Amino acid sequence: MAKKYYDEDADLSLLQDRKVAVIGYGSQGHAHSLSLRDSGVDVRIGLAEGSKSKAKAEAEGLKVLTVAEAAKEADLIMILVPDQHQAKVFKESIEPHLEEGDALFFAHGFNIRYGYITAPEGVDVAMVAPKGPGHVVRREFEAGRGVPALIAVEKDASGKAKDLALAYAKGVGGTRAGVIETTFTEETETDLFGEQAVLCGGASHLVQAGFEVLTEAGYQPEVAYFEVLHELKLIVDLMVEGGIAKQRWSVSDTAEYGDYISGPRVIDARVKENMQAVLKDVQDGTFAKRFMDDQAAGGTEFKAIRAEQEKHPIEATGRELRKMFSWLQDTDDDYTEGTAA
Ligand code: NDP
Ligand code: MG
Numbered sequence: 001m002a003k004k005y006y007d008e009d010a011d012l013s014l015l016q017d018r019k020v021a022v023i024g025y026g027s028q029g030h031a032h033s034l035s036l037r038d039s040g041v042d043v044r045i046g047l048a049e050g051s052k053s054k055a056k057a058e059a060e061g062l063k064v065l066t067v068a069e070a071a072k073e074a075d076l077i078m079i080l081v082p083d084q085h086q087a088k089v090f091k092e093s094i095e096p097h098l099e100e101g102d103a104l105f106f107a108h109g110f111n112i113r114y115g116y117i118t119a120p121e122g123v124d125v126a127m128v129a130p131k132g133p134g135h136v137v138r139r140e141f142e143a144g145r146g147v148p149a150l151i152a153v154e155k156d157a158s159g160k161a162k163d164l165a166l167a168y169a170k171g172v173g174g175t176r177a178g179v180i181e182t183t184f185t186e187e188t189e190t191d192l193f194g195e196q197a198v199l200c201g202g203a204s205h206l207v208q209a210g211f212e213v214l215t216e217a218g219y220q221p222e223v224a225y226f227e228v229l230h231e232l233k234l235i236v237d238l239m240v241e242g243g244i245a246k247q248r249w250s251v252s253d254t255a256e257y258g259d260y261i262s263g264p265r266v267i268d269a270r271v272k273e274n275m276q277a278v279l280k281d282v283q284d285g286t287f288a289k290r291f292m293d294d295q296a297a298g299g300t301e302f303k304a305i306r307a308e309q310e311k312h313p314i315e316a317t318g319r320e321l322r323k324m325f326s327w328l329q330d331t332d333d334d335y336t337e338g339t340a341a
């Protein structure tokens, strides 16, 4: 079993002795900076000129500077802008202000793992990655609880990098729930594999394929939607609460028997081989390069596939059907159905 670190293993004063810059005020950025501030840490936000987030951060009473100003003032810099923009922000506005003894923090290992960012000598490089979206990280902190987090040290120039990462994790509530140590490589590769093969890529395409099979066989799309998409949440909630075992315990015997008999026919040995091929592309950098090259070219491939996927008939069916569920409200303020940003 992996060792877990809790509040008593972390010394917040290490962080309270620092000047912290949180670069970006999005999902993770707002959660980290507000909770660090509430933990008595001297925090400032670094944002690009004309940033849309600036007003939100200032409304919370946070000090907002340009990225370069924030990086210059601070001796611990947490980079929380989207992964594909980090290298440019780092090169232009952070690297010139890094000094020996500074610490560079991340919430995901992508840019370090694939070499898009390399920190200068004498700078600690560490990760604190809460295992939840920012609004949950913040909500749990405010409720006096926390979201479990991973920490990792890539470069321990000061000899204190791990303690500093633990202190940061404490500042955002992570050690209340428990922190596990990993490496940049393990965190990055498992994160990408998980989202591609299972959570996002796997689940989305499994649902779409199920919907296609039913509708192509002549069943009503509305009924197909209920059976292959809507009920997925019930199943996933059970899995999260008590593992696959609880899910199998809760469903009918018919459903459980069908799981055992037909599950392996759908997810067969070939699917596992496909997953291994996906993992190989994650490990050797093929996926990272394709993503970053496309992003550098304006995300042409990304946007084309997104537009194509939004046209899948399951989306139109779902838009209509969800109106029947008065308690299902899409409350994300940045997201408009059909035009997801
Ligand atoms: P977001 O997309 O929410 O970050 C948006 C913020 O970054 C905004 O404040 C935006 O400013 C700012 N930003 C975007 N581009 C630039 C730029 N070029 N220069 C300066 N600021 C910029 O990011 P996330 O919080 O989702 O992700 C941040 C990091 O956390 C990533 O490494 C991610 O992998 C990791 N992570 C994310 C999780 C999540 O749940 N989202 C979970 C765990 C880790 P503006 O408003 O002006 O656009
Ligand atoms: Mg990810």
Ligand code: MG
Pocket (backbone or CB within 6 Å): 227
């Ligand atoms: Mg059923």
